Amino acid sequence: MQFHVLTIFPEMFQGFLNESILKKAQGNGHIQIVLHDIRQYSKDKHMKVDDTPYGGGAGMVFTPQPLFDCIEAVKELVPEAPVIYLSPKGRKLTQARAERLAHKPACRLPAGRQGKAGFTQFILICGHYEGIDQRVIDALVDFELSIGDYVLSGGELPAMVFIDVMSRLVPGVLGNEESHQEETFSKRLDRKKEYPHY
Numbered sequence: 001m002q003f004h005v006l007t008i009f010p011e012m013f014q015g016f017l018n019e020s021i022l023k024k025a026q027g028n029g030h031i032q033i034v035l036h037d038i039r040q041y042s043k044d045k046h047m048k049v050d051d052t053p054y055g056g057g058a059g060m061v062f063t064p065q066p067l068f069d070c071i072e073a074v075k076e077l078v079p080e081a082p083v084i085y086l087s088p089k090g091r092k093l094t095q096a097r098a099e100r101l102a103h104k105p106a107c108r109l110p111a112g113r114q115g116k117a118g119f120t121q122f123i124l125i126c127g128h129y130e131g132i133d134q135r136v137i138d139a140l141v142d143f144e145l146s147i148g149d150y151v152l153s154g155g156e157l158p159a160m161v162f163i164d165v166m167s168r169l170v171p172g173v174l175g176n177e178e179s180h181q182e183e184t185f186s187k188r189l190d191r192k193k194e195y196p197h198y
Contacts, residue, residue, distance in 0.1 A: 001102075001170045002032045003163050004074045004081065006067070007126040008049060010035040012156045022164065025173045033163060038062075041069040050129055059130035067125070067136045074123050075140075081121035082142040085132065086158035088151050090144030093162060097145075102169040124162060126155030 005013065017023065017033055025031045039047040043065060050060040071083060091097065101119055125132065125141070137144070147158045167173050 001030070001166060002034070002078065002081075002121040003159075003166075004034045004036060004078060004121070004123045005126065005159050005163075006036045006038055006070050006074065006124065007154075007156055007159070008038050008128060009126075009154065009156055010037050013160070016160050021173060022167060025167055025170070028172070030170050030172045031163075031167050036070055036074055038066050038070050041073070042066040053130060057130070061130050062127060062132040062136070064133040064135050067132060068140065071123065071125070071136070071140050078121040078123065080119075081123045082119060083123045083125065083140050084162070085125045085127065085137060085141045085144045086147070086155035086162065087127060087131065087144045088146050088149070090146040092149075093145050093147050093158075093165065095165070098165045098169060102166060122162075122166070124155070124159045126159050128154040 007013075013033070013035055017026065022031070022033075026033065038049055042049050049062055049066045051063050053059070053061045075081070075083075125136075145158070145162065147161045152158065
């Protein structure tokens, strides 16, 4: 499984990607995580990626140009990958939704955009500030995902959560293939909580 993460803070991922299960999964080729610095696509001489919202209000908004260029460049590498914007306004990421994405895609995408076994590549947009320009969402985002009913400072933590949740579903990532079959919110436990361990 391959994850392309679009962010203005790629350094935030270093500790997360270089420890424990995800480090091993990358080392043995089960998953690949590619970080793309959105600032590198800015045409501004200061590599600026934000501006005040035209509609007024507090905060700053990601401008469309760097995001459009970054997403389009990554889409050339992985044309079948869905573009996911990590946003508190999105559908909630649940274990069931993760399993559908990995095994039986149920999202609204054009025909031919997913394989019979689910998605194997993802493009994740990590927003910041007040969010990203709506034109980017309308033109290039396939769907929005949220990790909960709260607001974070950016999309990096939700991206890490998504990568961790999805990676656990890849055969060979966990030491025991049965590990994710019978745990909290798994299908085998009827989406209920797992039994106590002693």
